[in-house]
Amino acid sequence: MQDRNVDVVIIGAGSAGLSAYRAAKKHTPSVILVEGGDYGTTCARTGCMPSKLLIAAANAVHDARHIAPFGARIESDVIIDKHAVMQRVREGRDAFVATILDSIEDFPAEDKLRGQARFEDDHTLAVADHTRVRFSRAIVATGSSPHIPEPLQAAGKRILTSDTIFDLHELPESVAVFGPGIVGLELGQALARLGVRVRLFGRSGGVGGLQDKALRSAAVSLFNEEFYLDPEAETSDIQEDDDGVRVTFVDRRSGERLTERFDYLLAATGRRPNLAGLGLEKAGIETNDKGIPLYDRHTLQCYDTRGGASHVFIAGDANHAEPLLHEATDEGRIAGHNAGRFPDLRAGYRRVSLAIVFSEPQIASVGLSRPEIEKTHVLGQDYAIGELNYENQGRAKVMRQNHGWVHLYGEYGTGLFLGAELLAPQAEHLGHLLAWACQQRMSVHQMLNMPFYHPTLEEGIRTALRDLNAKLLLEPAMLDQCTECGPGA
Ligand SMILES: Cc1cc2nc3c(=O)[nH]c(=O)nc-3n(C[C@H](O)[C@H](O)[C@H](O)COP(=O)(O)OP(=O)(O)OC[C@H]3O[C@@H](n4cnc5c(N)ncnc54)[C@H](O)[C@@H]3O)c2cc1C
Numbered sequence: 001m002q003d004r005n006v007d008v009v010i011i012g013a014g015s016a017g018l019s020a021y022r023a024a025k026k027h028t029p030s031v032i033l034v035e036g037g038d039y040g041t042t043c044a045r046t047g048c049m050p051s052k053l054l055i056a057a058a059n060a061v062h063d064a065r066h067i068a069p070f071g072a073r074i075e076s077d078v079i080i081d082k083h084a085v086m087q088r089v090r091e092g093r094d095a096f097v098a099t100i101l102d103s104i105e106d107f108p109a110e111d112k113l114r115g116q117a118r119f120e121d122d123h124t125l126a127v128a129d130h131t132r133v134r135f136s137r138a139i140v141a142t143g144s145s146p147h148i149p150e151p152l153q154a155a156g157k158r159i160l161t162s163d164t165i166f167d168l169h170e171l172p173e174s175v176a177v178f179g180p181g182i183v184g185l186e187l188g189q190a191l192a193r194l195g196v197r198v199r200l201f202g203r204s205g206g207v208g209g210l211q212d213k214a215l216r217s218a219a220v221s222l223f224n225e226e227f228y229l230d231p232e233a234e235t236s237d238i239q240e241d242d243d244g245v246r247v248t249f250v251d252r253r254s255g256e257r258l259t260e261r262f263d264y265l266l267a268a269t270g271r272r273p274n275l276a277g278l279g280l281e282k283a284g285i286e287t288n289d290k291g292i293p294l295y296d297r298h299t300l301q302c303y304d305t306r307g308g309a310s311h312v313f314i315a316g317d318a319n320h321a322e323p324l325l326h327e328a329t330d331e332g333r334i335a336g337h338n339a340g341r342f343p344d345l346r347a348g349y350r351r352v353s354l355a356i357v358f359s360e361p362q363i364a365s366v367g368l369s370r371p372e373i374e375k376t377h378v379l380g381q382d383y384a385i386g387e388l389n390y391e392n393q394g395r396a397k398v399m400r401q402n403h404g405w406v407h408l409y410g411e412y413g414t415g416l417f418l419g420a421e422l423l424a425p426q427a428e429h430l431g432h433l434l435a436w437a438c439q440q441r442m443s444v445h446q447m448l449n450m451p452f453y454h455p456t457l458e459e460g461i462r463t464a465l466r467d468l469n470a471k472l473l474l475e476p477a478m479l480d481q482c483t484e485c486g487p488g489a
């Protein structure tokens with residue numbers, strides 16, 4: 001065993017760890033970054049980027065197949081080259097990974113260690129069986145991994161997860177997707193659009209992380225127009241066979257019990273932080289009943305088992321709070337600065353919550369969700385919901401993307417915009433607009449004073465804001481379609 005002494009050790013060279021490394025180095029040259037797997041980050045290797053590459057291919061195919069209403073046609077069908085689609089995904093992914101490998105290459109060699117890390121005590125970390133690091137402060141940035149519930153494990157070698165699906169050399173013929181959360185919805189729809197026979201099974205009614213029940217049921221209807229999605233499926237008898245996996249389920253439409261064979265089962269059933277085997281108990285870190293460290297959201301500092309503040313910090317998916325890329329890099333930066341300047345801690349800047357699902361229609365969640373608001377607010381007394389259905393919205397109709405809803409939440413009395421949930425065309429852009437307004441703590445009235453161009457999807461947001469303004473009793477209700485807004489606003 002080699003011995004090293006260091007001010008700050010960072011466990012995990014993912015997005016959070018890399019951001020933490022850069023921040024910690026501003027305070028001390030004595031920083032070691034430990035990586036137990038491959039460099040390149042989950043986002044670039046198996047997460048954000050390969051999934052968006054697959055979705056882009058799927059949407060291109062979908063658009064090509066739906067040009068007839070615009071007065072154009074493709075004489076024969078669109079031919080999907082199952083090999084070429086996956087090759088583009090892998091090559092695109094590898095290019096994104098390469099940019100990260102290049103940046104890590106530039107870090108001094110003495111700052112990098114390879115191998116799985118585990119705490120031996122509160123100031124010692126063993127890395128594989130080759131190095132013992134004595135550290136003053138540590139940052140846990142170990143990320144998360146797909147969780148495969150026990151019944152699904154019967155699919156054996158026919159199980160895919162987001163860790164393995166992008167390595168396929170060919171699109172499969174059929175996939176049973178379990179979990180209509182964010183991963184399952186994005187990948188399930190993309191596969192279906194690429195001609196794969198997909199059935200998407202859920203367990204508890206959730207779809208794409210939507211919290212607003214009205215939007216959830218709209219989503220189930222909309223997505224079922226394209227592919228089979230049962231958010232409360234009754235499935236049983238999952239069995240691997242010679243060339244696939246068999247799944248028995250109750251058909252949501254006919255009520256019949258069916259058994260179907262699929263090439264693969266995609267387990268999109270959530271992710272768990274990579275904390276097992278890390279020896280957090282040896283580091284004296286207090287954890288909750290799920291084994292996740294208790295920590296302060298503003299400083300990212302963990303609590304120790306005596307109820308005091310620890311010299312260990314936690315950032316990114318490892319803390320299971322907001323498992324998104326921009327949150328991982330923000331948290332890494334805050335943890336890195338605080339570990340670097342420890343014990344002089346600062347509360348880091350936390351942005352308003354924003355999450356986007358790249359389905360079609362897209363889903364965006366901004367600020368406070370409806371269940372969060374309802375912890376303190378009663379609908380109709382303390383808060384109201386401004387609504388818009390995109391079915392008749394002018395620009396959405398022009399583009400034939402007129403599906404989905406916007407729900408905007410505002411507070412009585414203050415007129416403050418609290419948050420929003422959207423199942424809407426191009427919600428990635430609308431969601432950003434709303435997140436910026438929310439972070440600026442704008443009132444509904446202030447938002448309505450902003451410019452809205454015609455004809456745009458943003459005009460749909462204005463109509464929902466007007467509805468909200470009226471419900472908050474700040475303005476009279478619109479009697480008619482807003483005529484001064486232009487047609488279809
Ligand atoms: C399919 C998919 C699509 C996604 N799409 C999006 C998206 O569009 N937008 C978005 O914002 N987010 C998206 N995400 C989420 C996003 O990828 C993650 O939130 C983010 O990558 C987390 O970064 P991290 O640094 O916490 O973890 P990671 O990047 O996973 O880094 C953790 C690192 O720690 C290492 N490690 C673990 N344990 C140890 C140990 N004991 N010792 C040493 N090293 C260890 C791991 O090998 C890994 O390299 C997606 C995720 C998935 C799965």
Ligand SMILES: NC(=O)c1ccc[n+]([C@@H]2O[C@H](COP(=O)([O-])OP(=O)(O)OC[C@H]3O[C@@H](n4cnc5c(N)ncnc54)[C@H](O)[C@@H]3O)[C@@H](O)[C@H]2O)c1
Pocket residue numbers: 149178179180181182183184186201202203204205206207209268269270271322323324355356357358
């Ligand atoms: N666009 C994005 O930003 C993006 C994309 C993908 C992933 N992510 C991140 O990754 C995280 C993990 O995503 P995820 O989709 O794996 O998890 P998730 O928690 O969003 O969804 C998991 C789903 O699986 C269901 N489920 C659990 N066990 C099941 C079972 N036995 N049978 C059927 N369904 C079951 C759950 O009810 C839930 O609906 C997300 O929270 C998100 O933060 C983000």
